[in-house]
Amino acid sequence: MLVQILIILLFILIALLFYLIFKPVDIHAVFKNNNSDINGYIHINYILFEFIFDIPNRLLKINLKIYSHKFTILTLTIINDESSKETDELNFKESIKEIISNIIDAKEDLLKIVKLLTETCKFKKSHINMNLGLNNNNSTIKLCSMIWAITAPFYPLGLDVLLVPEINKFIIKTDMDVSFNIFLYKLIQIIIKIITTENLRKLIKSIIG
Template sequence: MNLPLFLIIIIALIIIFLILYNGLRILLSVEKEKGMVNYEFKVTMLKIAIFKREGTKGIIESIKGSNEDKETEDEGSKSQKKGKKEKEEEEEDEEDKGLKEKIDDIKPILKELKKSKDELKDFLKNILKAINIKRLEGNLILGLDDNSTTIKIASWIWSIGAIVNDEKKTSLTVDPRFKENIIDFEGKVELKLNLLILLIYTLILLSKKNIRELIKELYRQKKAKDESKNKSKDESKETDSTNEK
């Protein structure tokens, strides 16, 4: 191996290491004001946004719309219930059979999961080390009909805030209102996910025999399911071709 190629490989490895170590930054901000919710979800790597989604949603309008749809469905379903009763009974029998088959399929997976529970538990504990809370902010604007309830809830939040609040990371506050009925809030969560630590513990997890057996069983189930689908498709094609003849 010549020297320039060796240097290129070393530089590439260093860059990959820095990217993995720097990891991802995940930001979620939500603000609710007067029945409207504004949200933003952003994922960045090396200060470059690789995913971003933001929008606004009206809570009251969505609730009204869902209620209207439900009323329409209720009116239409009343006239169809009688005719569908026998069909539903047949479908229930088929569903019961299908459910039994699904349970039989899941049993081997559950067996492997039971064997792997210690490894999975350790993995979940370890990946928490890869998550670093950079910022956690929340502010609740609260005004209820009963002022005493408003004071109680506000005092609970103040008590929690006094314990967890930090100048840099955490800030939980409440703004009680006694002359209006209102529940508004805004919050921000910013996390840093260390991909290097996550990768290391994932590789350690995959090195465990029980986990490999679990993956094999999942793959076997998927393969059997795909084969069953392909078989049913072939049978339906044969039936269609026979009917055409």
């Protein structure tokens, strides 16, 4: 009798595990910026949990949703930087140089991540509009070409990308509204890929730093 109960519990645990890893994670990201003037958020829903990341304030909030009720279980400030606007602008230009260098180094690894995403992502109505200029026209065209190559596989999946190169000026202006879902096991696979790949780690660190 005990053995039968244990077998039933084992089957229940296996079924629960399959339910969890094959349950889609809903992700909605809104991001707008004009150089260092940044606004937006990332909203993630998974079963009973809701994760909200306020980008300009670097504030992470985790909520538990039960029926129509919502309970905040964690609020965390990732970074609290009180720098001036002038310092922000200077830091932004310096960080952009580092990010571009890391994107170039991580291009092949990024394309592998794109391949993983295209195998599982289901986009709702989504768009990314960007005006990009880096003062140096050769650098602008090179980076734009790289972004076009990375984003092209998403066009058939419902993600519209409009990238406008800006000549002889420095500007990074973005209007992004992206909504999609992805299976948890694929998300875990991507996270492991990022953690175990040095170029991707450096790129993520330069973006969030």
